[in-house]
Amino acid sequence: MGATVLLTGGAGYIGSHTLVALRAAGHDAVLLDDFSNARGDVPDRLARITGAPVTVWRGDVRDRALLARLFAAHRFDAVIHFAALKAVGESVERPLDYIDVNVTGLVALAQAMRAAGVFRLVFSSTATVYGTPEAWPIPEDAALRHESPYAFTKLTCEEALRQAAAADPRWQVGILRYFNPVGAHESALIGEDPQQPPNNLVPYIGEVALGRRPALRVFGNDWPTPDGTGLRDYIHVEDLAEGHLRSLEHLLAGRGGHVVNLGTGQGTSVLEMLAAYERAVGRALPHEIAPRRPGDVAVLVADPSRAAALLGFRARRTIDAMCASAWAFVSRRATGG
Numbered sequence: 155m156g157a158t159v160l161l162t163g164g165a166g167y168i169g170s171h172t173l174v175a176l177r178a179a180g181h182d183a184v185l186l187d188d189f190s191n192a193r194g195d196v197p198d199r200l201a202r203i204t205g206a207p208v209t210v211w212r213g214d215v216r217d218r219a220l221l222a223r224l225f226a227a228h229r230f231d232a233v234i235h236f237a238a239l240k241a242v243g244e245s246v247e248r249p250l251d252y253i254d255v256n257v258t259g260l261v262a263l264a265q266a267m268r269a270a271g272v273f274r275l276v277f278s279s280t281a282t283v284y285g286t287p288e289a290w291p292i293p294e295d296a297a298l299r300h301e302s303p304y305a306f307t308k309l310t311c312e313e314a315l316r317q318a319a320a321a322d323p324r325w326q327v328g329i330l331r332y333f334n335p336v337g338a339h340e341s342a343l344i345g346e347d348p349q350q351p352p353n354n355l356v357p358y359i360g361e362v363a364l365g366r367r368p369a370l371r372v373f374g375n376d377w378p379t380p381d382g383t384g385l386r387d388y389i390h391v392e393d394l395a396e397g398h399l400r401s402l403e404h405l406l407a408g409r410g411g412h413v414v415n416l417g418t419g420q421g422t423s424v425l426e427m428l429a430a431y432e433r434a435v436g437r438a439l440p441h442e443i444a445p446r447r448p449g450d451v452a453v454l455v456a457d458p459s460r461a462a463a464l465l466g467f468r469a470r471r472t473i474d475a476m477c478a479s480a481w482a483f484v485s486r487r488a489t490g491g
């Protein structure tokens with residue numbers, strides 16, 4: 155029989171794709187989301203994709219009374235914790251809000267889990283905990299450092315979970331360090347749908363393709379990379395969702411906690427990503443070279459070998475599939491679909 159899993163932030167970009175992957179594997183999930191960065195129609199879209207209604211609890215993960223009611227109403231086998239603030243630049247402006255939502259949120263959740271006797275947790279972390287890496291591809295045992303309040307919150311949560319697990323062996327925690335998730339579900343019904351103007355590369359190119367922005371600004375072409383633009387490890391969100399499924403199943407099988415990178419091991423430049431998106435749209439898109447963006451690094455590429463060895467996880471979808479699915483989603487969304 156499948157597991158019942160709580161997905162905090164389950165209506166968001168990665169949470170929604172993970173719900174689809176869980177159901178395809180015979181599990182089920184309950185969503186907790188405050189819809190601060192997710193559209194209200196995501197649960198209906200998930201029901202259309204998966205063929206069954208979705209149970210949604212609307213609220214804040216810091217709300218302890220709500221958490222107590224939620225854990226009393228459902229018998230969860232595990233929790234996947236996505237709910238968090240995630241914009242690096244915004245975190246510099248609002249560090250206390252980031253610490254409150256991300257760190258207080260995790261502590262409230264973990265204490266509610268412990269009170270309910272639920273000790274399997276998959277946690278959304280990020281490659282930004284490696285700071286400016288000394289070398290790449292980056293293995294999980296590379297040095298960790300925080301270079302933004304956002305990175306600080308994720309490192310603090312990782313450390314809090316390590317300490318909780320050291321103190322109480324009932325905890326089984328999977329920490330997943332995401333590289334750059336892009337793309338959308340093949341149905342084009344769910345995808346990356348930020349409530350604010352996008353800062354990230356692929357959503358921004360989508361805005362240019364829709365004619366809402368005049369041109370992509372390429373942040374620097376003088377980086378020490380083959381074409382001078384930044385190299386990132388883009389991973390299709392459907393592959394990322396499958397990574398969560400593997401992590402969850404590892405915990406359910408009692409194989410123990412883990413810290414793994416979720417990436418492909420391949421670096422793609424800004425100009426290569428733009429070219430792939432142009433292939434998806436079928437026409438050239440305007441771009442201009444702009445100064446480097448503060449805080450950026452030249453290269454962020456995962457060593458994905460631990461995820462392969464430990465979880466049997468390998469990302470398999472291509473850059474062209476990422477851009478085609480992203481474009482299918484945003485162009486459908488723009489016409490009201």
Ligand code: UFG
Nearest residue numbers: 240280281282333353354355358371372373384386424450
């Ligand atoms: N870029 C541009 N123009 C843009 C936007 C981005 O040239 O308009 C470039 C960036 O300079 C970088 C690359 O495209 O070289 C990717 O930038 P993103 O903003 O898409 O992604 P980042 O790698 O900067 O950041 C992402 C997440 C963070 C996370 C980080 C760590 O947004 O939350 O990865 O892996 F912390």
